[in-house]
Amino acid sequence: MATASEYMVLSSVLFAVGFVGFTLRRNILVMFMSAELMLNSANLNLIAYSTEWGNPTGQTFALFVIAVAAAEAAVGLAILMLLFRARATVSAADWRRLKG
Amino acid sequence: MQIPPIDFTAVYPEVIVALVGLLVLAVDIFIKPQRKTSLSAIALVGLVLAFLTTMLIWDRNETAFSGMVAVDSYAQFFKLIFIFSAALTVLISPRYLSLNNISVGEYLELVLFCTVGMMVMASANDLVTIYIGLELMAISIYLMAGFQRDNPRSCEASMKYFLLGSFASALLLYGMSFFYGITGTTSLQGFTLSPNSNIIDSEVMTRLPLVLMTVGFAFKIAAVPFHMWTPDVYEGAPTPLTAFMSVGPKVAAFAVIMRVYMKTFGALVPDWVQMFTLLSILTMIYGNVVAVAQKSMKRMLAYSSIAHAGYLLIGIVSAGTATEMTGGKAMSATFASESMMSVMVYLFAYMFMNLGTFAVVISLGRADNPRDSLADYAGLAKRRPLTALLMTILLLSLMGFPGTFGFIGKFYIFKAAIVTGNLTLAVVGVLMSVVAAFYYVRVVLYMYMREPEGEVLAEGDAISSTMYAIVVTTMFTLLFGVAPGFIIDMARYTIERMLA
Numbered sequence: 361m362a363t364a365s366e367y368m369v370l371s372s373v374l375f376a377v378g379f380v381g382f383t384l385r386r387n388i389l390v391m392f393m394s395a396e397l398m399l400n401s402a403n404l405n406l407i408a409y410s411t412e413w414g415n416p417t418g419q420t421f422a423l424f425v426i427a428v429a430a431a432e433a434a435v436g437l438a439i440l441m442l443l444f445r446a447r448a449t450v451s452a453a454d455w456r457r458l459k460g
Numbered sequence: 461m462q463i464p465p466i467d468f469t470a471v472y473p474e475v476i477v478a479l480v481g482l483l484v485l486a487v488d489i490f491i492k493p494q495r496k497t498s499l500s501a502i503a504l505v506g507l508v509l510a511f512l513t514t515m516l517i518w519d520r521n522e523t524a525f526s527g528m529v530a531v532d533s534y535a536q537f538f539k540l541i542f543i544f545s546a547a548l549t550v551l552i553s554p555r556y557l558s559l560n561n562i563s564v565g566e567y568l569e570l571v572l573f574c575t576v577g578m579m580v581m582a583s584a585n586d587l588v589t590i591y592i593g594l595e596l597m598a599i600s601i602y603l604m605a606g607f608q609r610d611n612p613r614s615c616e617a618s619m620k621y622f623l624l625g626s627f628a629s630a631l632l633l634y635g636m637s638f639f640y641g642i643t644g645t646t647s648l649q650g651f652t653l654s655p656n657s658n659i660i661d662s663e664v665m666t667r668l669p670l671v672l673m674t675v676g677f678a679f680k681i682a683a684v685p686f687h688m689w690t691p692d693v694y695e696g697a698p699t700p701l702t703a704f705m706s707v708g709p710k711v712a713a714f715a716v717i718m719r720v721y722m723k724t725f726g727a728l729v730p731d732w733v734q735m736f737t738l739l740s741i742l743t744m745i746y747g748n749v750v751a752v753a754q755k756s757m758k759r760m761l762a763y764s765s766i767a768h769a770g771y772l773l774i775g776i777v778s779a780g781t782a783t784e785m786t787g788g789k790a791m792s793a794t795f796a797s798e799s800m801m802s803v804m805v806y807l808f809a810y811m812f813m814n815l816g817t818f819a820v821v822i823s824l825g826r827a828d829n830p831r832d833s834l835a836d837y838a839g840l841a842k843r844r845p846l847t848a849l850l851m852t853i854l855l856l857s858l859m860g861f862p863g864t865f866g867f868i869g870k871f872y873i874f875k876a877a878i879v880t881g882n883l884t885l886a887v888v889g890v891l892m893s894v895v896a897a898f899y900y901v902r903v904v905l906y907m908y909m910r911e912p913e914g915e916v917l918a919e920g921d922a923i924s925s926t927m928y929a930i931v932v933t934t935m936f937t938l939l940f941g942v943a944p945g946f947i948i949d950m951a952r953y954t955i956e957r958m959l960a
Contacts, residue, residue: 364641375634388623391623392626395627398633398634402630405634405638405641406637409637417640417645418637421591428591428595432595435602435622436622440619442609442615443615443616
């Protein structure tokens with residue numbers, strides 16, 4: 361069985377992939393997926409620590425996070441649809457209306 | 461297993477606002493389109509009820525829901541700010557909504573849900589509660605920012621806020637997961653510097669949750685360098701919502717910051733004081749200097765709201781420095797609570813003056829033209845003398861002119877910085893207030909001294925709910941500017957009980 365520190369290494373790798381993906385990619389869908397990856401790395405941490413500490417708080421927290429992430433995904437994709445209808449592209453590089 | 465008893469009276473204000481939000485949504489389906497204004501009335505009645513219940517539980521000092529929710533007057537103080545800002549937002553919205561064909565029902569419902577989220581944040585006593593409140597607030601705002609569906613700017617603002625917001629909350633959550641790893645609990649009381657676990661034990665690891673959570677919160681208060689979403693989102697979003705989100709989320713994030721950093725991260729004060737000092741200086745300088753170059757009122761107010769976050773951070777830094785001061789425990793406790801009191805008073809003042817200023821911006825807008833560029837304010841004093849006068853008072857208050865509420869806030873912030881020895885921050889703050897005076901007074905000069913270019917629209921000080929909101933905010937700005945004792949005593953009382 362893997363120890364908590366091994367899970368921590370895995371979660372840091374996931375987090376790093378998400379972070380780099382979010383900052384470097386310009387496709388909104390990919391940016392969104394990267395943010396979800398970061399959330400899931402936090403979930404992995406919470407669950408690993410929960411086992412290590414022997415209390416269920418971390419697992420409960422992770423359940424809440426999953427529920428919130430689902431709500432966020434629904435809202436995010438709705439906004440993406442809205443933007444796509446106006447623009448017919450999902451690339452953030454094409455945003456010129458607002459100065460940035 | 462026994463389920464602990466649930467004390468619903470502890471969260472009555474939240475429950476009422478949430479139920480009224482659902483009620484508005486339900487009534488919206490059955491009501492005739494021409495009678496939609498009654499929805500605003502329902503929302504206002506609900507907010508008044510929430511105000512009364514908040515006062516009812518004002519004096520309680522305990523935790524509820526197995527320690528997840530703190531029921532103390534500190535939380536109630538912030539709930540009052542949120543209820544006021546939601547009520548003022550309901551007042552300033554109808555004109556803008558009808559001009560831009562935005563559905564009233566869904567809009568009000570989201571404003572109310574967002575208020576619930578902020579109230580949950582203010583009374584959170586656990587990381588889970590903070591996270592849920594924060595997301596409820598943020599998701600409502602993502603949606604509201606994109607409410608003008610046919611306007612590409614609004615969609616873009618919504619998307620931008622959504623992406624950066626979810627990025628920020630991912631960082632925050634990752635920090636929270638390490639908090640849990642170190643302490644084995646998510647309760648705010650649980651953090652200790654010497655980790656008693658064999659999972660993580662190094663100097664660096666105990667700072668990791670602190671750094672990550674600070675970055676997450678810095679996004680929410682729009683502190684430089686985590687501000688890049690602010691001007692664009694403020695400009696693209698519907699104006700009443702811009703007013704709402706320049707106040708609500710910022711106040712909520714400060715409520716959480718003060719509770720978490722003073723109570724939970726009390727052992728890490730030197731670390732977070734350094735971080736907040738840096739953030740504060742950068743925020744004040746950047747916000748004020750860039751605001752000078754803006755031609756659009758909405759963008760100018762966006763940058764000015766960034767700058768205000770910088771002033772507020774001075775108060776947080778002073779509170780942190782005070783706890784480390786040598787010279788007796790009693791003295792450092794007094795200075796710490798005085799510094800936090802200054803932040804709370806400033807937040808109260810900021811709510812009135814910022815919402816009022818945005819209300820003026822809304823009242824000038826027209827269906828075909830938002831009329832929010834600086835040139836549109838030329839000669840306003842002749843066309844709409846009352847609006848121009850009230851706008852002048854609000855701008856002077858934002859600037860920190862003596863006799864207004866804004867001055868009281870700034871005065872106590874700078875005083876706290878000086879007595880706790882943060883002279884650099886106080887000097888930068890005062891210098892930047894001078895820069896700020898330039899761009900606030902410029903608007904006043906435009907209103908009174910300049911002749912408007914092009915054709916002049918015949919308009920007067922129309923009586924509308926937006927006008928009521930402007931008058932109310934200006935009155936409070938002046939009232940508390942002359943007699944601030946009530947608010948100061950209230951803030952002092954709550955903070956002393958929270959720190960005790």
